[in-house]
Amino acid sequence: MGFNFYDFTALTHNIHVGLVEGFSPFMATTLEWVIVGTAYLLFVALFGLLLVYAERKVCAAFQQRLGPMRVGYWGLLQTIADFIKLLMKELIMPRKADRFLYNLAPFIVIIASFLAIAVIPFAPGLQSLDFDIGLFYLTSVSSVGVIGILLAGWSSNNKYSLIGAMRSGAQILSYELSVSLSLLTMIVFAGSMQFSTIVEGQRDGWYLFTGHIPSLVAFIVFLIAGTAETNRGPFDLAEAESELTAGFHTEYSGIKFAFFFLAEYINLFIISAVAATVFLGGWMPLHFGHLEAFNHAMDVIPPLVWFFLKVFGVIFIIMWFKWTFPRLRVDQILTLEWKYLLPINLINILLMAFIVLTKFHF
Numbered sequence: 001m002g003f004n005f006y007d008f009t010a011l012t013h014n015i016h017v018g019l020v021e022g023f024s025p026f027m028a029t030t031l032e033w034v035i036v037g038t039a040y041l042l043f044v045a046l047f048g049l050l051l052v053y054a055e056r057k058v059c060a061a062f063q064q065r066l067g068p069m070r071v072g073y074w075g076l077l078q079t080i081a082d083f084i085k086l087l088m089k090e091l092i093m094p095r096k097a098d099r100f101l102y103n104l105a106p107f108i109v110i111i112a113s114f115l116a117i118a119v120i121p122f123a124p125g126l127q128s129l130d131f132d133i134g135l136f137y138l139t140s141v142s143s144v145g146v147i148g149i150l151l152a153g154w155s156s157n158n159k160y161s162l163i164g165a166m167r168s169g170a171q172i173l174s175y176e177l178s179v180s181l182s183l184l185t186m187i188v189f190a191g192s193m194q195f196s197t198i199v200e201g202q203r204d205g206w207y208l209f210t211g212h213i214p215s216l217v218a219f220i221v222f223l224i225a226g227t228a229e230t231n232r233g234p235f236d237l238a239e240a241e242s243e244l245t246a247g248f249h250t251e252y253s254g255i256k257f258a259f260f261f262l263a264e265y266i267n268l269f270i271i272s273a274v275a276a277t278v279f280l281g282g283w284m285p286l287h288f289g290h291l292e293a294f295n296h297a298m299d300v301i302p303p304l305v306w307f308f309l310k311v312f313g314v315i316f317i318i319m320w321f322k323w324t325f326p327r328l329r330v331d332q333i334l335t336l337e338w339k340y341l342l343p344i345n346l347i348n349i350l351l352m353a354f355i356v357l358t359k360f361h362f
Contacts, residue, residue: 146172161249191356
């Protein structure tokens with residue numbers, strides 16, 4: 001029993017062949033888009049609700065309380081009740097807001113998240129896009145979301161929203177450098193930007209372990225910078241309730257606010273999925289050299305389970321950050337990036353290049 005038993009390639013190929021044989025090329029392509037789009041919509045909606053519930057429970061555990069317990073068994077239906085409440089809320093627009101940009105902003109933020117998810121490999125054959133610039137594509141489309149944040153703050157005609165948007169923009173643009181450079185370090189080691197190649201290269205060992213110290217440094221920097229790029233605590237100064245009410249989405253309500261709220265958690269998933277894929281082998285099981293009995297036992301666990309175990313592990317670490325460390329000041333946030341993380345990243349890339357050139361790795 002190995003990977004082929006859990007490979008989705010044959011299933012997706014059969015669906016494609018069935019659609020091509022039963023419909024015209026245009027209709028077959030359109031139906032494939034509809035199927036993939038519907039699958040991602042369901043995944044984003046359900047996984048977003050799950051992450052909101054998980055955050056509440058993790059927060060409660062760190063604060064030695066129970067969290068939501070009343071709606072459903074152990075509070076499982078609380079996030080669904082909150083989602084229904086958001087759908088029923090009235091959409092109120094500020095009188096002097098820019099109507100077009102105000103309505104456009106939440107869609108830009110959520111669309112950027114959907115574009116980024118497309119290249120993430122969940123399991124063998126379970127990936128929408130797999131091309132040779134996958135990591136470059138992901139870093140490019142994920143940076144589009146900041147445009148929606150800036151538009152939301154400016155178009156609301158609210159000074160607190162504008163300040164929150166500008167803080168968020170400065171923070172995201174700054175920490176994108178460290179996210180990209182930490183991924184570039186691993187691209188140097190892997191020799192490819194294609195996600196499937198990166199995952200396949202970790203069949204005999206995850207890059208976090210085989211890449212020596214530079215991969216460990218890149219992983220730590222990626223977690224810190226990824227947390228900051230998603231505007232999560234302790235880097236959530238853009239949404240500082242005591243200063244800015246709610247930050248760039250102060251003037252939003254109902255489903256438009258839900259888009260911003262959902263995009264934050266989907267971006268949390270994206271950061272965790274990229275960390276799990278690039279550093280922890282993606283859907284690859286844990287293998288140790290020539291320990292064949294152990295490796296075969298690990299192969300029994302489905303790749304999809306391995307992927308989500310790793311993703312939830314990284315998500316828990318990022319949630320741990322938020323509920324452990326106090327919120328930083330804006331000058332501390334930018335100082336951390338420009339004076340510490342960026343120089344560390346640049347030195348780390350040179351060190352990784354030296355290790356690759358000298359083949360001084362496992």
